[in-house]
Amino acid sequence: MIQVTVKLFASFRIGRFDREIREYPQATTVGDVVRDLQIPEAEVGILLLNFVHVDLQRQLADGDALSIFPLVGGG
């Protein structure tokens, strides 16, 4: 198993959590985490893994920090 810090933002927090350390099997992908949290893939806007943009196919490693945002903007 690997430990991953998962951070959720904006509307994704509603009914879920802000930040949790979660355990996943080896070879878990970002997409697996998104599905596990029942976030519709179409609503995912920004995925940042250890400060870097990634896609749903990226495989996670022990100690990773994953931030999941809906499509947001401002400025």
Next chain:
Amino acid sequence: MDKILRINMGASGGPSQSIEKAGEFTALGGRATTSMIVAKEVPPDCHPLGAENKLVIAPGMLSGTTGAMSGRISVGCKSPLTGGIKESNAGGQPAQVMARLGYAAIIIEGKPATDDLYKIHIDKDKVTISVDNSLKLMDNYPLIEKLRKEHGDNAAYMSIGSAGERKMAAASIACTDPELRPSRHCGRGGVGAVMGAKQVKAIIFDDKGCQQRPPKDPDGFKAANRAYVEGIRKHAVSGEGLPAYGTNILTNVLNEAGGYPTRNFKTGFFEGGTNISGETQAELEVKRGGLATHGCHRGCVIQCSGVYNDKDGKFLTKQPEYETVWSHGGHCGIDDLDTIAMLDYLDDNIGVDTIEMGVAIGVAMDGGVIEFGDGEGAIRLVRDEVGKGTPLGRILGNGAAMTGKAFAVERVPVVKGQAIPAYDPRTVQGIGVTYATSTMGADHTAGYAVATNILKVGGDVDPLKPEGQVELSRNLQIATTAIDSTGMCLFIAFPILDQPETFDALLGMLGAFYGTKMTGDDVIALGKKVLNMEREFNKKAGFGAEDDRLPRFFKTEPLPPHNITFAVKDEELDELYNWG
């Protein structure tokens, strides 16, 4: 909008006024109008606070119509902060009211021979320019309260606080919102100082007896507007994120991307970011009986603003924007929302740009004036120094560059003298290109590459690499110049970049209103034309390629956590305006 009002504040015997036909400006607006008039009429080498500079005010092409999102007002002049051409726009009510009164532009020129302070009242019958020295050195909130008693609540107000009268280079022009709060500001570039130099304290627009501007093709306009509103509402950014959390939704995004400039651009991650994020702010606003969703002008369907109440549930300020929360927050090492909200109120009241003011304070902290993280100290600097016009206050109120020089700070984040906003150009390289090359000085709105680099709206360009950034910034700067001319809120860019049918709806509105056919190519041509004029003005004002650069520390100091520098080459920056 078939007429232009020209006011000469320096006419012998007191200010004079004349009305001209709008001519080529009848079907133009916003930045196109202000920049074309400034380029044509203002000597580029004039002193920005002198009689030769002009303050030009223009509503957008669709302001004063039933069209959604059409309430931006543009103010143009030669900037006392940058020394180049300036267009600064704001929301609030004035654009709609000024457009219904029929004015395509107001040009305020000259300079009074006496030290009298004036107000200008405009209604459908006449323009009244009168001396009112009782308003001297009043700040915006008490000023508007006083003016409302005299001119009523049907009016929209533009005004300067004490900073504008003191001609500080960070001074803004306040515009009242639907609740008549002076909370929407033409902030950047010191436009308030130019209004102060003209000795105009307030402009009062009253459109009693005026109608909405009628489209040439009412049915076509109505249908296009409906499709436009639908497009804005269905896009996740403009329909969900911005209404729910406001622009401050970006604090967590930029922090998680390692691009949040912290403690005067020393790192890209602020450990206190969560405390001042849009999510935390929206929750607090609702808990205290304020609003997390609020429009800055009637006709806004995005409603990205809000109402921030203090601990006792009393109105403190409008919802501070992301850039404000950053400049007074992470940039200064402050992670307390109440402190930031108080600073936002003080800035609005005194009448200074929240970006320039916050960045100047962070630079002062780096220079040892107060410690990073000292919220009380920051409030004292703004309230008691800038607000009272002390020598220290005048240094800070003249912006980050002046402050850096005064306190011998090496790391001064400015381009063309204007403070760099809330996105580090090392981690968001595309916005670095915009900061470096914009005719406005460092300005994130001039070509918001953050959308494509970080938010993944309107495409995807890797933020950490130099490749593709010049082309991206060029295209965005051209498009933005055109949007700034329509008078539309820039946040329509999110849906129109992603949804071609929403862009078509906007073109349809413009076409149906003016009885012409407008294409995407026309929009691009307009953007290029205005940018070329602005750049030509800047060249004549003394700017060269060497001014289209970021401060050197962005090229030499790697920024944690990515530990990279700004890597777009100077020669590439020089290609930005080569669009053939």
